[in-house]
Structures are given as C-alpha cells and as structure tokens.
Amino acid sequence: MIKADNQILVIFGASGDLTGRKLLPSLYELFLRGLLPDRLVILGASRTAYTDEEFREQQRNHLLPSVQKKNLDEATLDNFLKHVYYVAFNSSDTTEYPTLKKRLKELREQEDLPDKVVYYLATPPSMYEVIPQCLKDNRMHRAADKTGYRRIVVEKPFGTSYESARALNEHLRSIFKEEEIYRIDHYLGKETVQNILVLRFSNGIFEPLWNRNYIDSIEISAAETLGVEKRGGYYDTVGAMKDMIQNHLMQLMSFVAMESPSVFDPEPIRDEIVKVFRAVRHYEKWEMDDMVVRGQYEGYRKEENVNPNSETETYVGMKFFIDNWRWSGVPFYFFTGKKLPAKTSEVIINFRSTPHTLFVGQCSGGSCNRLVIRIQPDESITLRFGLKMPGAGFKVKQVGMDFRYDSLASASLPDAYERLLLDAMLGDSTLYARSDALEASWKFIDPILQHWKNKGVEGLFPYEPGSNGPKETFRLGATPDSDCGCHF
Incomplete structure (x- = not known):
C-alpha cells in the first residue's frame, strides 16, 4: 500500500475524549501495520498545560489496555509515542497562534519534514469557524510553496440546518480550497459500508x-x-x-x-x-x-x-x-x-x-x-x-x-477512524462528504x-x-x- 508523505498531523482539542478514545488508538494501529509515514509528527494542541512527556503519559494510559489485550510489548508503544508532541495554547485566541506556528517550525526542522500539515478539529462545533479563521489570520492556512499543503478535517455535526451548513461551507471555502476540506463521517470508514x-x-x-x-x-x-x-x-x-x-x-x-x-x-x-x-x-x-x-x-x-x-x-x-x-x-x-x-x-x-x-x-x-x-x-x-x-x-x-x-x-476489522485518518494523510477524499452533498441532504x-x-x-x-x-x-x-x- 502507498504510504502518505512525511507530514505533521495537528490535533486541536487533543486533551479531549475523542483523541484518547479514537484518534490516538487508530494512529497506533496504523503504526503497528506499517501504514504511517516514515516521518510523522502528531502534535496535540489544547489549553491544558502539558509537556510533551506528560501528554505522552496521558495517551499511554489510553492505549495500554488495547496493547495488553493484544500481548504486545511496551517497547513498540514507546516507539509510537516518540512521534507524539504537544503544545499548550488557547485556540480561540488568534494572538496565541504564533505559539503554534513557532512549534510547527521547530518540529519541521527537528524532524526534517516538508511543509505538509493536516489540521484535525477534535473540538466542539463552535470552534469550526474560529480555528480556521485564526489559522488564516496568522497565515497558517497555506503552505510556503507548491510542494507543501494544508488540509483540515472537520468532525460532525456539520451545521444544524441547511443555512448553518451552507454558511459554514462558505466560511471554510473562503480559507481552504474544497479539495483541502475533509468533512468526516465515521460511518463511511466502516469496512462493511465500503464493501x-x-x-x-x-x-x-x-x-x-x-x-x-x-x-x-x-x-x-x-x-x-x-x-x-x-x-x-x-x-x-x-x-x-x-x-x-x-x-x-x-x-x-x-x-x-x-x-x-x-x-x-x-x-x-x-x-x-x-x-x-x-x-x-x-x-x-x-x-x-x-x-x-x-x-x-x-x-x-x-x-x-x-x-x-x-x-x-x-x-x-x-x-x-x-x-x-x-x-x-x-x-x-x-x-x-x-x-x-x-x-x-x-x-x-x-x-x-x-x-x-x-x-x-x-x-x-x-x-x-x-x-x-x-x-x-x-x-x-x-x-x-x-x-x-x-x-x-x-x-x-x-x-x-x-x-x-x-x-x-x-x-479484527479495522476501526473506521483508522481508514479515515489514513485517507486524510494520503489526500484521498472518497469517504469524506463534499459541500454540495451535505447541503443537498440538509435541504x-x-x-x-x-x-x-x-x-x-x-x-x-x-x-x-x-x-x-x-x-x-x-x-x-x-x-x-x-x-x-x-x-x-
């Protein structure tokens, strides 16, 4: 299988339930199967004040039950957690985004990574407009040159009505291109649905x-x-x-x-x-x-x-x-x-x-x-x-x-998030909803x-x-x- 490019995956809301329960376990399973990029940085971003080591320890506690269930040694888990980093800042305050920007630059240089970043919004829906706008205000929504990219993954619910969904689509498309927006529905990540x-x-x-x-x-x-x-x-x-x-x-x-x-x-x-x-x-x-x-x-x-x-x-x-x-x-x-x-x-x-x-x-x-x-x-x-x-x-x-x-x-069958996370890193939007489809369903x-x-x-x-x-x-x-x- 083709591997994704070396890149940085930024998870907003990283101290929340979704990250520990679904995202990190799914990334770990991809790591075990050798499907992650050779050089990948997973950067958790949230308000909670963690160091890199404290965040890794928190995620270790989420991952250990599944590791022990499969009789895998902790050395493998340690190798995976070396890819995990953390930055503490207020994602609703545009003046604090230079902290994130600086951290991304440091990690790119440290790990010799291209300017390729995927943003994952594991946040409440109220942040779906705020974070993209702050990224734009700080010129973090575009790569420095054509060899890089920016992508953004948005969780459901995507709007609460036709008008709110249309307004959110217009807002996101004013910052990112349609092909850079990944509206996730974990149902489509299920193997039996794809089948x-x-x-x-x-x-x-x-x-x-x-x-x-x-x-x-x-x-x-x-x-x-x-x-x-x-x-x-x-x-x-x-x-x-x-x-x-x-x-x-x-x-x-x-x-x-x-x-x-x-x-x-x-x-x-x-x-x-x-x-x-x-x-x-x-x-x-x-x-x-x-x-x-x-x-x-x-x-x-x-x-x-x-x-x-x-x-x-x-x-x-x-x-x-x-x-x-x-x-x-x-x-x-x-x-x-x-x-x-x-x-x-x-x-x-x-x-x-x-x-x-x-x-x-x-x-x-x-x-x-x-x-x-x-x-x-x-x-x-x-x-x-x-x-x-x-x-x-x-x-x-x-x-x-x-x-x-x-x-x-x-x-066992892979979790839906495993497939969808990998597709976002690969740039494959097949299983992600497009704006016109969402608006048609809301109508x-x-x-x-x-x-x-x-x-x-x-x-x-x-x-x-x-x-x-x-x-x-x-x-x-x-x-x-x-x-x-x-x-x-």
Missing part, C-alpha cells in the same frame, strides 16, 4: 437486479439498546434526525442507491452521491405526518441534563422515494432509535416476490428474498430464499446463505425539522424502553423481519 460498493460493482449477479424491476423496497436501520447515558445535554439539542439520519443513514443510502462511477476516483464517486441526494423526493407538507414517525422513549425527560419538557425525538422511522430512472416507485425506509431491543445497523434489500405461488409454504410478499448487509455488530451478509423441505411433496422453507466478514482476515431534512418545531409535542409518540419503537411506525408499511431482531 457495499464492492458488492454492487464487482459482481455481475447483483448489479443487474439492483433496480426498480427486481427490488420491492430497501430498509436502512441503526438501532441502539442504550439511552442517552451521559450525553443528555448534547443529545437534547440534536435528536435522532440530526444525530443519525442527516449524516450517517443518508450517506449509507447514497452508497446503496448511487450509479456506478466512470472510474473509482474520489470526485466521480462523490458526483454520483450528490445525484442521489438531489433525486430524493422532498415531502409535501401534508405528507410528513404520514411518511415520518418520531418517538421518544418513556423516561427520556428524566435523564441527566435533559429538559423535563423536551420535544426531542429519540426515534425516527421514515419512508421516502428517489425520483430517478433506477429507483422510481421503490420505497426506501430509515429506522433509528435508542432504547430498542437490539443494537444493530444494517441494510435490507427486499427483492420482489414471484408472480405466482406454486408450492405449499411458499413465501409471498416483498420479504421473501432479501439481502441483509449487517454493518454492526457481527458484520455479515445474508441472502434469504426458499428451498424444498426433505421428504415427500414440495413444502418450502425460507433459508439463509450467510457470510461473516471477519472470515476474510484473521485480524431534504430541514423542512421535516421545521414541521416538527411548529407542531411541538403533537405527533411525538411515546414508546417503552426495550420495545420496537412507537406502534405508529407500522403505518409506514415496512415488512417486519422476525429473524433479524429488527425493531420495525
């Missing part, structure tokens, strides 16, 4: 059937058994629609629905994703109550840091259509929620049934032949179809042909959120924790699947 593209476009047995002539419906779900836990303050301002559907499930849907790109390069792939979002049929106002169901689990308003009169949804089920040649008339369904019976994320392709029933026990309806792509847990693919039961007669039973994704490799979601805001608690259906969600979901018409433990 959807390979499954579709490398196999002649699926792609000819992947259209309105043979597919009855498509269901995309992400269910959790837990509630909001300690994230009540954040979640109560976001809700299931923004937290899961606007980014994760919309992006996942685009992989399922997109046309084949002309070549497997970032921009042709992202062009096809935008086409899907633009083809999604927007709801008429009178349709929203029938096509979108929102719910809130009982007891949510008593959770820590949650408004006791909260109107925030913890469950969303929705039915929609994509108006193009391939998908005209095929219903798509999204289902996501908290406090549901099983933790699962999956895509279900329901193929059309046979036009005539010939055998005893033969299944009828759109759920007979289905392809189930399980994203988590137990990453797998299952194809369901009917076969004859042994014995006299022609009694039919539905069976499954299963494939577990971990059978392709002895090692679809925004009217629904406004409709809910106008209605208040009316139409916010309660459901019991551990249940399948609000009973009103069944009016959407999705086919229940008793075999997969799904919540719809």
Whole structure:
C-alpha cells in the first residue's frame, strides 16, 4: 500500500475524549501495520498545560489496555509515542497562534519534514469557524510553496440546518480550497459500508437486479439498546434526525442507491452521491405526518441534563422515494432509535416476490428474498430464499446463505477512524462528504425539522424502553423481519 508523505498531523482539542478514545488508538494501529509515514509528527494542541512527556503519559494510559489485550510489548508503544508532541495554547485566541506556528517550525526542522500539515478539529462545533479563521489570520492556512499543503478535517455535526451548513461551507471555502476540506463521517470508514460498493460493482449477479424491476423496497436501520447515558445535554439539542439520519443513514443510502462511477476516483464517486441526494423526493407538507414517525422513549425527560419538557425525538422511522430512472416507485425506509431491543445497523434489500405461488409454504410478499448487509455488530451478509423441505411433496422453507466478514482476515476489522485518518494523510477524499452533498441532504431534512418545531409535542409518540419503537411506525408499511431482531 502507498504510504502518505512525511507530514505533521495537528490535533486541536487533543486533551479531549475523542483523541484518547479514537484518534490516538487508530494512529497506533496504523503504526503497528506499517501504514504511517516514515516521518510523522502528531502534535496535540489544547489549553491544558502539558509537556510533551506528560501528554505522552496521558495517551499511554489510553492505549495500554488495547496493547495488553493484544500481548504486545511496551517497547513498540514507546516507539509510537516518540512521534507524539504537544503544545499548550488557547485556540480561540488568534494572538496565541504564533505559539503554534513557532512549534510547527521547530518540529519541521527537528524532524526534517516538508511543509505538509493536516489540521484535525477534535473540538466542539463552535470552534469550526474560529480555528480556521485564526489559522488564516496568522497565515497558517497555506503552505510556503507548491510542494507543501494544508488540509483540515472537520468532525460532525456539520451545521444544524441547511443555512448553518451552507454558511459554514462558505466560511471554510473562503480559507481552504474544497479539495483541502475533509468533512468526516465515521460511518463511511466502516469496512462493511465500503464493501457495499464492492458488492454492487464487482459482481455481475447483483448489479443487474439492483433496480426498480427486481427490488420491492430497501430498509436502512441503526438501532441502539442504550439511552442517552451521559450525553443528555448534547443529545437534547440534536435528536435522532440530526444525530443519525442527516449524516450517517443518508450517506449509507447514497452508497446503496448511487450509479456506478466512470472510474473509482474520489470526485466521480462523490458526483454520483450528490445525484442521489438531489433525486430524493422532498415531502409535501401534508405528507410528513404520514411518511415520518418520531418517538421518544418513556423516561427520556428524566435523564441527566435533559429538559423535563423536551420535544426531542429519540426515534425516527421514515419512508421516502428517489425520483430517478433506477429507483422510481421503490420505497426506501430509515429506522433509528435508542432504547430498542437490539443494537444493530444494517441494510435490507427486499427483492420482489414471484408472480405466482406454486408450492405449499411458499413465501409471498416483498420479504421473501432479501439481502441483509449487517454493518454492526457481527458484520455479515445474508441472502434469504426458499428451498424444498426433505421428504415427500414440495413444502418450502425460507433459508439463509450467510457470510461473516471477519472470515476474510484473521485480524479484527479495522476501526473506521483508522481508514479515515489514513485517507486524510494520503489526500484521498472518497469517504469524506463534499459541500454540495451535505447541503443537498440538509435541504431534504430541514423542512421535516421545521414541521416538527411548529407542531411541538403533537405527533411525538411515546414508546417503552426495550420495545420496537412507537406502534405508529407500522403505518409506514415496512415488512417486519422476525429473524433479524429488527425493531420495525
């Protein structure tokens, strides 16, 4: 595999949870597999006053459990931590950025590095405009010459509405070029999500059937058994629609629905994703109550840091259509929620049934032949179809042909952040959202959120924790699947 150029990765908000829980462990895994640049500096930047050694010790404590679990010696960890440095400064104060600028210059000279820097914003969204502006004010947003570069990785949530997302895009594009902006969605870093593209476009047995002539419906779900836990303050301002559907499930849907790109390069792939979002049929106002169901689990308003009169949804089920040649008339369904019976994320392709029933026990309806792509847990693919039961007669039973994704490799599947961090260092934006795609998805979601805001608690259906969600979901018409433990 091609290695990224020697460079500096600056992590803003380095003393926070995301860095210790995801970013440094993912970088360490890349280091173990020999995928990091030969000379890489990982520079943590935050307000907390650490020396290099103190920050390394903090990150060692985050990494040790996984190191011990894999029976790796600490010498390997020490070698990795030699790449890690730290600078303390106030990232919201533009007058303190010369401290960061000086530190970058020192490290480049010390490690003999080119002028290539990736900025990672592991910060609250309120800093997504502040930090880029401060970088520009201090002339840190451009490399000194054409051999260098600057890139910036922005975490979700990317905006809270169409207007806020558009404003943030315009602000970032006034400082960085579009190809230098990496809007991260960790769902797209999952191996099983990427495998959807390979499954579709490398196999002649699926792609000819992947259209309105043979597919009855498509269901995309992400269910959790837990509630909001300690994230009540954040979640109560976001809700299931923004937290899961606007980014994760919309992006996942685009992989399922997109046309084949002309070549497997970032921009042709992202062009096809935008086409899907633009083809999604927007709801008429009178349709929203029938096509979108929102719910809130009982007891949510008593959770820590949650408004006791909260109107925030913890469950969303929705039915929609994509108006193009391939998908005209095929219903798509999204289902996501908290406090549901099983933790699962999956895509279900329901193929059309046979036009005539010939055998005893033969299944009828759109759920007979289905392809189930399980994203988590137990990453797998299952194809369901009917076969004859042994014995006299022609009694039919539905069976499954299963494939577990971990059978392709002895090692565990890589974390999503491993792939996405490596891609940012390589300059590969395939799995990162482009500005026009984000804005198109927000255009679809925004009217629904406004409709809910106008209605208040009316139409916010309660459901019991551990249940399948609000009973009103069944009016959407999705086919229940008793075999997969799904919540719809």
